[in-house]
Amino acid sequence: MTQMRVLNNYISVDCVIFGFDFDKLNVLVVERTLTNDDGVVDFSDLTLTGNHIFEEETIVEAADRILFDLTGLADIYLEQFKTFASPDRLKKENDRKWLLHDGRDPDKRIVSIGFFALLATQKVTLEWKGRNIKWLPVDEVKSLAFDHNLILEEALKALRSKLLHEPIGFELLPDKFTLSQLQKVYEIILDTTFDKRNFRKKVARMKYLIPLNEKQQGVAHKPAQLYLFSREVYEKTRKEILNFLV
């Protein structure tokens, strides 16, 4: 009794999948190559990861599905950040060609709900799944398909804002991480630097960052203490702070 899954052709979900590799912030992109009927490549460029939703599927389910199809991972940090529906968002020349070639109507308005996902790149082994997908450092992103440069920009804004106000930095790291790695996450995404001692004093006050009886191994320097984030402790101790100034 399997049910036929039908794609809704005017609602799509775009996932800005951010991956951190201890050194820089990357985003997952997919190669889009339009090959004409005579086998000649018309153009080739990059898109963010996204897809139309199925009828009977919620947008969160669709985002989870896209994420799972590309990475094989579930339970990844995922957040709806903005929706894009400009009438001309799919109307660049290459985009029209692409949609037409794909049997879709380039004049139909397609609304896309943007999600961003956070993970450590090392959690994923990218496999060829009929499409060429790869990590691209965020600051090396050139021109993307559709309105995906705009979507990426807005995702970055949302990520920075969230990072400033809620503890989500470790979502970009392995489950067990060091304080220097965590500091690097904040420094790179917020494009700043912090004093190591002051950063650690701050972390010491966060009871939900729990030091483990475990150290790094196989590094060519003093091995660092590993930490774990505890959502339970966080939910229990969190309080909001009025901070609307300057």
Place this chain on the structure above:
Amino acid sequence: MTQMRVLNNYISVDCVIFGFDFDKLNVLVVERTLTNDDGVVDFSDLTLTGNHIFEEETIVEAADRILFDLTGLADIYLEQFKTFASPDRLKKENDRKWLLHDGRDPDKRIVSIGFFALLATQKVTLEWKGRNIKWLPVDEVKSLAFDHNLILEEALKALRSKLLHEPIGFELLPDKFTLSQLQKVYEIILDTTFDKRNFRKKVARMKYLIPLNEKQQGVAHKPAQLYLFSREVYEKTRKEILNFLV
């Protein structure tokens, strides 16, 4: 050479219009009454304000239009906060009847982009525009049509979060306001109280809240100093603060 405006029938915008009256937070609602062909009222309930978008119109333009149609005001604080597209969001019995009566297909998925708007209720004179619209105190809202209770709840969450991190409280007040009024905005929306002296010390540090050479008039107590928000000063002096703790 006017152009015919065609409504897109699967993308809509819902505006949660918050109005503050120095005393409580209200939301603008519209009466929805379904009258059968024989003139008998089938049911009557309340909806948030919203509408489908026009083809060739952006969602922000649509939200501005809805806001202007209801209040006659432009340049109101408006922010996209979340998008709603659950497959069963319009499938309650009354909602299906309403859509059918309106000549629409109740099984078609309609995505709705949620915006919230902030203003002082006194800025608006509600007029009969073929529909009964009114201010309803947020904490007296009962069951709303469609998924509008959910939309309102999410709008409140977004409003509270924004209020904690960015200076937007005065968007709910007249252009010239007193510090006690501002304090009340924060107290009511965040459901807390602040010490008057500490609150004023905090405000004194915000150079973008500018005291005027002008006082309240016609009040039965010591008239208060009036203040103005300066966006220019704010943009020039703003800095982000790393505040992801507790």
Place this chain on the structure above:
DNA sequence: GCAAAAGTGTTCGGAGTACACCCATGT
């Protein structure tokens, strides 16, 4: 004159910021 809200200062504890050196490990 009285009711009502405006306006104002001090103390204390805790957090933000600036700053420099020794330690454990792998090669």
Place this chain on the structure above:
DNA sequence: ACATGGGTGTACTCCGAACACTTTTGC
């Protein structure tokens, strides 16, 4: 032995929190 990043403490300033009384106006 040396290169690499890990790990630690102090002084100063500023902010957050707690707390009570006088002032100006309309009625």
